[in-house]
Amino acid sequence: MLRRLSSIQPKEFKFTKDNFKWAKVQLKKYPKGRQASAVIPLLWRAQEQEGWVSKPAIEYIADFLDMPKIRVLEVASFYFMFHLEPVGTKAHIQVCGTTPCMLRGSEDLIGVCKAKISKKEHHLSSDGLLSWEEVECLGGCVNAPIVQIGSDYFEDLNKASFEKLLEDISNNESPTPGSRVGRFSSESSKMTKKLIKKGVSKENASLERFRG
Numbered sequence: 001m002l003r004r005l006s007s008i009q010p011k012e013f014k015f016t017k018d019n020f021k022w023a024k025v026q027l028k029k030y031p032k033g034r035q036a037s038a039v040i041p042l043l044w045r046a047q048e049q050e051g052w053v054s055k056p057a058i059e060y061i062a063d064f065l066d067m068p069k070i071r072v073l074e075v076a077s078f079y080f081m082f083h084l085e086p087v088g089t090k091a092h093i094q095v096c097g098t099t100p101c102m103l104r105g106s107e108d109l110i111g112v113c114k115a116k117i118s119k120k121e122h123h124l125s126s127d128g129l130l131s132w133e134e135v136e137c138l139g140g141c142v143n144a145p146i147v148q149i150g151s152d153y154f155e156d157l158n159k160a161s162f163e164k165l166l167e168d169i170s171n172n173e174s175p176t177p178g179s180r181v182g183r184f185s186s187e188s189s190k191m192t193k194k195l196i197k198k199g200v201s202k203e204n205a206s207l208e209r210f211r212g
């Protein structure tokens, strides 16, 4: 998938005072001369600050880390976790469209995005709150179909639960990440029921341990 810098760019980028302090601390984690290793955390912090990664942010981080600008651009444009275009002020929804998610209904989720957010990816909703894009496998195939919002995964979605998720976000609520069919992790939902029936365990073992 081709990932390019947005045609809309701010004039400049600067870390806030706190983020600047934080970035300086990150540099100390790496041996002298290896400060380029901090490029991913710094790009992520820039995205958390602005919502997306702009060209001025890439240039700022390159200067900060004493790296060629093209190297930082390579990193930012390689990983889907970095948004290269302005995103919704409330949330940018990344819908996985790879085979396992597609077989489990991701096309329905994309249909909801088109109907409720915008017809095209990377376009803001009319109120500017939401945006969306289709991405490649997010590594959570067992709980397909899934979407990523920021650092959170929302799993086992269907059309209705995804519509509800978007509604909650638009209404300023903070939906709990995770499965929408009650799974704790990636255990088989059928297996959980069988174990309960046999009296082996009320729930799956990892969930019991988690709840203490």
Ligand code: FES
Pocket (backbone or CB within 6 Å): 096, 097, 098, 099, 100, 101, 102, 136, 137, 138, 139, 140, 141, 142, 144, 145, 146
């Ligand atoms: S295919 Fe969607 S998470 Fe892997």
